[in-house]
Amino acid sequence: MDNSLRITFILPVLNETYSLKETVDTIFALAASELHEVLIVTAERTTAETLGVIETIKKERPAGIRVHRQELPFLGGALQEAFHVATGDHIMMMAGDLETDPKMIPAFIEAMKAGCWDIVAGSRWIKGGGFEGYSRVKLVLNYFFQKIFRILYNTKVTDLTFAYRLYRKPILEGIVWEELKHPFLLESLLKPLRCGARITEIPCKWRARTEGTSANMFAETFKYLRVALKARFVSRRRLMRKTQ
16 A cells, blocks of 8 residues: 655745755655655745756756745745645645755654654754754743743644644645744644644754855744734634635
């Protein structure tokens, strides 16, 4: 019986070059038959250098690469649109700048196949995970935010903001998404959790990007608390779109 996953790998990009190429090459090398498509999401601010790299990737791999130009703004908008246009039955959320190690892809696939999970989430806070090049202030804030989120949602999930996850696509369908900026990374785990998603974690390391600049502003950090509170106390009925 074929139990392959048919994964859409989502890569939002702004100013990545060699790291994007390495990420895509690793996906093709390690995902094997599980690879359905690599969906590269570009924006108005995506640099000419990055667009040039994408063209090179498309020429080298004419099958399996799809490019989507986002209409909604910011990272959250890119991911919302990617969830909608992805054609795989599983979705991998990751970065194109090597902050999420693409060599971990087989571990995500193995975990998804081993259990009846809706989401396999990477965690920096369990044994084997960690941070490299993360600022001390952000590390302390992240630690306390994770503790608050776990208590608020009565969950054993240890890392609710790391953007390295493998989803069964059906768990994402019908949810009302609201966040357009980086707090979407929290919303996209908390709302499925509220809707009954079965979640497991695997240890992953976060590494600071070595090219370009991050679009995640420190000022956005405290907006995660607002997102967590809002998603926690709204009724489940209001989390889902009305169907005809």
